[in-house]
Amino acid sequence: MRPETEMELADIVAGLNEPVRIQGGGTRGVFGPEPVLSTAGLSGITLYEPGALTLVAQAGTPVTEIEAALAAEEQQLAFEPADYRALLGTSGESTIGGVVAANISGPRRIQAGACRDFLLGVRYVDGRGQVIKNGGRVMKNVTGYDLVKLMAGSWGTLGVLSEVSLKVLPKPEAVAVLGMPVTQVSAAVQMLSAALKSPFEVSGAAYDPELGQALLRIEGFADSVAYRIGQLQRELSAYGEAAQIEEPEETWRAIRDVGRFEDKEGDVWRISTKPSDAAEVAARLEAKNLLLDWGGGLVWALVDAGSDIRARLGEFDGHATLVRAAPETIQTLGRLQPEPEPLASLTRDLRRKFDPKGLFNPGLMG
Structure with missing residues (x-):
C-alpha cells in the first residue's frame, strides 16, 4: 500500500x-x-x-x-x-x-x-x-x-x-576536528567531558578505541574556529598533545553513521547511558569493537551474534537498543529496551488511545 x-x-x-x-x-x-x-x-x-x-x-x-x-x-x-x-x-x-x-x-x-x-x-x-x-x-x-x-x-x-x-x-562556515591519542575509555571520557565543559562550544565529542583517538569537533565562522581550536588545544594539554585531523567532515560522517562496524560480522547495539558510567558499561559489554559518541553518553558495541547485552549490563542508568541482528535474535531479545511496568502500562494506554485496533507496527514498542 x-x-x-x-x-x-x-x-x-x-x-x-x-x-x-x-x-x-x-x-x-x-x-x-x-x-x-x-x-x-x-x-x-x-x-x-x-x-x-x-x-x-x-x-x-x-x-x-x-x-x-x-x-x-x-x-x-x-x-x-x-x-x-x-x-x-x-x-x-x-x-x-x-x-x-x-x-x-x-x-x-x-x-x-x-x-x-x-x-x-x-x-x-x-x-x-x-x-x-x-x-x-x-x-x-x-x-x-x-x-x-x-x-x-x-x-x-x-x-x-x-x-x-x-x-x-x-551551515557553519568552517569545521575543524582535534584528535588526541587515548588508550583507555575512562581517560577518553574524562578528556571529552573537560572539553564539553569548556567555553569553546564543542559540537562533537567521540572516542574510537580501535584508532586509539578521542575526537573533538569545533564549528562556526572560520576565525572563531581557528581561535577556539587553539584555545582548546592549550586547555587540554594536560591530557596529551592534540592535533588537527584532515578531512574533518569525512571523519565525523564515519562516527555519525557508525562506519567502523559496517563490514564486520556480529550484532550491533546502541547503549545510551550517563557519560560518567561509560567506562563501566563498556567493560561489561565484552564487545569486539566499541565506538563512543556524545562525550561517552552513547556507546556503540559490536558483539558476537545472539549476545544478550541487556543481561550482561544488568541494572544500569540507561537503555540498550538492538540495532543490527538476525530477525530471530531481534524477535527473541526485542529491538528496544523493555520498559518498567508502570511506564509500559502508560505506553499501552497511549497506544490504545491513538491506535485502538492495534494496527501500527505491533510488537515494536511493547
Missing part, C-alpha cells in the same frame, strides 16, 4: 482490519507484519522559508532532497540525521518521516539538541483514519497537548506521519 495523498492514506487506514508495518524508505531494518503501508508516495517540500529558518515537507520526502534544498541556502538539519544503510545492509532512500519517527539524532545532539527539539509541527493519521494536526511553524507555538514531541521517537506506533515542520539552522 503506497498512498499518494494524505486523504488516500486516511482512507486506507480507516479500512484496515489487520496490522501493518509502517515504512518510509525501508532503510532502518525494521521487521514486522505484512502488508507494508509505505509513506514513500507522500513526497515533496511543501514550504521552505530560509529567512524564517523553517521547512515543511511531506513524510516520504527523501532526506537527501531536503539536505540539497537546504545546502543551496547554506542551511542544514542541525540534528545531523545518520545514514545507517551501510551498517544495516539496507537500500532505499531515508525519508524525513522515518527520521522523525525514530528521532534519529547525530553527534551534534550534545550541542544543538535532538531531532524532536527541531520539530515544530506534525500531521499524521491515527488508528481510526483521522487526520490530526499538532504544532505549527514557529517555535513559540506550544498551545494544547505536545503531540509533536510524542510522535518523535514513537516508531510509527501511534500514527502514520504525513507531514512534518522543522526548524533549520545555518
